[in-house]
Amino acid sequence: MKVKLWGTRGSIPVPGPETVKYGGNTTCVEVTFDDNTFFVIDAGIGIRKLGQSLFERKIHHVNLYITHSHWDHIQGFPFFKPAFNSKNSINIYGCPPTYRKLQDILTNQMEYEYFPVKFEDLTAEIDFTEVCLSMFVINENVFHTIQTNHPGNTTGLKIESNGKIFIFLTDNELQPPPNSHNNTQWADFVEFCHNADVLIHDAQFTDDEIPKKLGWGHSSTGQAIRLATEAKVKALYMTHHDPEHTDAFIDKMYDGHLQELKQQGNPLKLFMAKDGLEIQL
DSSP states (O other), X not given: OEEEEEEOBOSSOOOSGXXXXXXXXXXXXXXXXXXXXXXXXXXXXXXXXXXXXXXXXXXXXXXXXXXXXXXXXXXXXXXOGGGGOTXXXXXXXXXXXXXXXXXXXXXXXXXTTTOSSOGGGOOSEEEEEEOOSOEEEETTXXXXXXXXXXXXXXXXXXXXXXXXXXXXXXXXXXXXXXXOSOOOOHXXXXXXXXXXXXXXXXXXXXXXTGGGGTTXXXXXXXXXXXXXXXXXXXXXXXXXXXXXXXXXXXXXXXXHHHHHHHHHTOOOEEEEOOTTOEXXX
């Protein structure tokens, strides 16, 4: 399977000269399986450029998984070019908040108060499938979900295909405060990620920043590294970069962690996610 990152920024798009290297697009990930099944995770702003690419590649069927409905994971959908083509079909998966359907959430953000084209005007065939904390299969590719620790109803994904394991855990607070309503435990994440070939995990904050961000639903870089190490993950890509973190800041942080891993003799392969990066499993 091949993974391509179209958006790796958290919270809000941040275009500009200080974010050119890692990118400013919010979350969107493309997964192409060996059987040519096409799968997308999240519809942040990065999905706009992905849609242009799909048009050029003449891909007419898309499976889209929405981890949760916060703005930085859905606001690119109205600009997703395949949704405006009657030759296309889009299957949308996700576990919506208990009080609202996923279809309603995507529809409401395209009301005239917010956008000039309504959801019902989209010409592609669009279907919705609710998958809450369950396993599902698409063309023999197996998907497992887990509740992540983040305000609202948020899930992560483990994908198994042709003997490879790819895990995507965005917007996840690995060590939430004691009074938090989030209750997926550290040990649960270690088990979920065990022996993964590639883990892409939320690492929005530094270890110094995280004490002031408790309950926000995000992890630090050090926490993500500790999880990957305990779970015996082969390669960790840290994502959901904070909008305040410039390329220079991320480079410095990354170099520091590489030195720590070397000093510890830790075999974990560590990378910073960036827009446009391709990963072959």
